[in-house]
Amino acid sequence: MRHFVIGNGRLGQTLFNSLKNSGEEIADSIEKSDIVWIVIPDSFISQKVREIEPFLSKNHILVHCSGFFPASILENAKTDKLVSLHPAYSFSKPLSVFPENIFWTFQGDKSVFGYFSNLVKLWKGKIKKISEKQKAYYHIACIFASNFPVVSLMIAEKLFEKSGIEFNDIRDGLVNPVCLKVADNLNLKDILTGPAKRKDRETILKEIEFLKKSDEDLSEIYRLLSDFVLKNV
Numbered sequence: 001m002r003h004f005v006i007g008n009g010r011l012g013q014t015l016f017n018s019l020k021n022s023g024e025e026i027a028d029s030i031e032k033s034d035i036v037w038i039v040i041p042d043s044f045i046s047q048k049v050r051e052i053e054p055f056l057s058k059n060h061i062l063v064h065c066s067g068f069f070p071a072s073i074l075e076n077a078k079t080d081k082l083v084s085l086h087p088a089y090s091f092s093k094p095l096s097v098f099p100e101n102i103f104w105t106f107q108g109d110k111s112v113f114g115y116f117s118n119l120v121k122l123w124k125g126k127i128k129k130i131s132e133k134q135k136a137y138y139h140i141a142c143i144f145a146s147n148f149p150v151v152s153l154m155i156a157e158k159l160f161e162k163s164g165i166e167f168n169d170i171r172d173g174l175v176n177p178v179c180l181k182v183a184d185n186l187n188l189k190d191i192l193t194g195p196a197k198r199k200d201r202e203t204i205l206k207e208i209e210f211l212k213k214s215d216e217d218l219s220e221i222y223r224l225l226s227d228f229v230l231k232n233v
Contacts, residue, residue: 001061001115002027006048007039011065011087013094015039021097022122030055038064038074045069049076061112067139070132071108083108084135085116087125090146100124107135155218189233196229204230 002025005016015037020026027033030052038048045064053076056062061081062074071082088103102125106113113129120127130138153175157167181191195203204226211219 001025001034002032003035003037004028004030004033005037005039006052007037009039009041010091010094012037012039014091014096014098015065017094017096018098018123022119024119030060033060035061035063038062042066042069045073046076049074053077061109061115067105067142068136070135072132081109081112083112083116086139088142088146098123098125101126103128105130105135105138107132155221192229192233194229196226197233199230201230 003019004027005012005019007015016026030036036052036056038045040048045066049062056078058079059081060077060079061083062077062079063083063085064071064074065086066073066084067086067088069084071084073084074082084105084107086105087098088105089099100123102120102123104120104125104127106116106127106129110129117127156175160167160170178191182188195201195207204223208219208223208226211222
């Protein structure tokens with residue numbers, strides 16, 4: 001298969017490098033390719049499909065790497081071989097090859113799943129077929145897992161600053177052990193501590209009211225997260 005990659009961001013560069021370093025053939029034009037990858041911000045995918053449509057044929061396989069949008073966002077193309085292939089990985093910089101053990105989701109034309117399954121296995125990754133409906137749940141889960149923990153730490157850093165404590169001074173004793181426990185595959189519910197885990201509603205309410213005096217948005221975030229723990233742990 002000959003590949004043509006559209007997109008020069010961190011994922012686009014990593015994909016191009018991984019294909020090339022895995023011995024896959026890289027085409028110098030869409031017309032000379034078998035698979036066209038669209039690896040650009042989600043909001044521009046449909047527009048890009050319209051732009052390249054004159055260069056596509058019914059035999060092309062058209063792929064995007066959006067976590068949220070389904071393969072059907074590509075449906076204005078001439079081909080019916082539409083695929084959404086998404087890596088559950090946070091790319092902070094372009095890489096020469098995909099890291100091992102990345103979990104990929106495939107949604108789209110099942111007739112080409114075998115090819116992409118073999119490609120992912122070549123990169124020593126894992127792959128699973130999901131439905132269009134499941135895709136939204138999947139991507140939102142990815143955001144909760146990879147982005148929101150960082151946001152929580154940013155909030156904590158802000159609050160520690162108000163308490164007169166440097167975040168770096170408390171990182172080793174408080175933050176790093178939790179990260180290590182998650183990495184060690186411990187049951188997530190067993191890692192949790194604090195008033196919500198203890199069902200200490202009185203303390204939770206007092207802290208919600210305290211936060212509300214200075215930051216209503218943060219108070220609401222604290223309330224919602226505490227409610228989730230109370231209901232689910």
